[in-house]
Amino acid sequence: MVDLKQTLSRFLSVPGVRQAILVGRDGLLIEGLTREGKEDMEAVGAITTSGLSAAEALGREIARGSVVGVLMEYEHGIVSIDPLGDFALLVTLLDNASVIGRVRHMVKASRSEILEALDIV
Incomplete structure (x- = not known):
């Protein structure tokens, strides 16, 4: 069985990544890890669902x-x-932008693992 915290911790192992949050489309936090704890993960997760909805509408x-x-x-x-x-x-x-490529690669590499852990494959 896939451990979501362990999967998200790989993102935090990348210098420059401050938070990795898994959130439902409804805005509810599923799991999250933070390097510094300054930002409220629940609030960040909830607000980003609105940002994604706007991007989808624009698309x-x-x-x-x-x-x-x-x-x-x-x-x-x-x-x-x-x-x-x-x-x-x-x-x-x-x-900063210097780790975007690495993070995007990690997302693609982890996608099926995360979906399996969420039991939505």
Whole structure:
């Protein structure tokens, strides 16, 4: 059986990743780990579902297809939102853009493992 905390801890092993949060599409926290604990994981998870909904609506409006991922860049870091099927999202908070490629690769490599742990494969 896949341990979600162990899977998410791999993301935190990447220098520059501050949080890795698994959240349901309803905004409820499933599991999460944080390096520093400054941001409220439940609030981050809930708010990012709204951000993804807006991105999905935009994709439909401009006929660009389904959302593969969302990156939001702020003055002091980046938030990455990756849909995992119809029921969950993986949200990662990054200090800067230098680790985006590595994190996106880890999301793709971990996708089936996470879905299996959630029993939605």
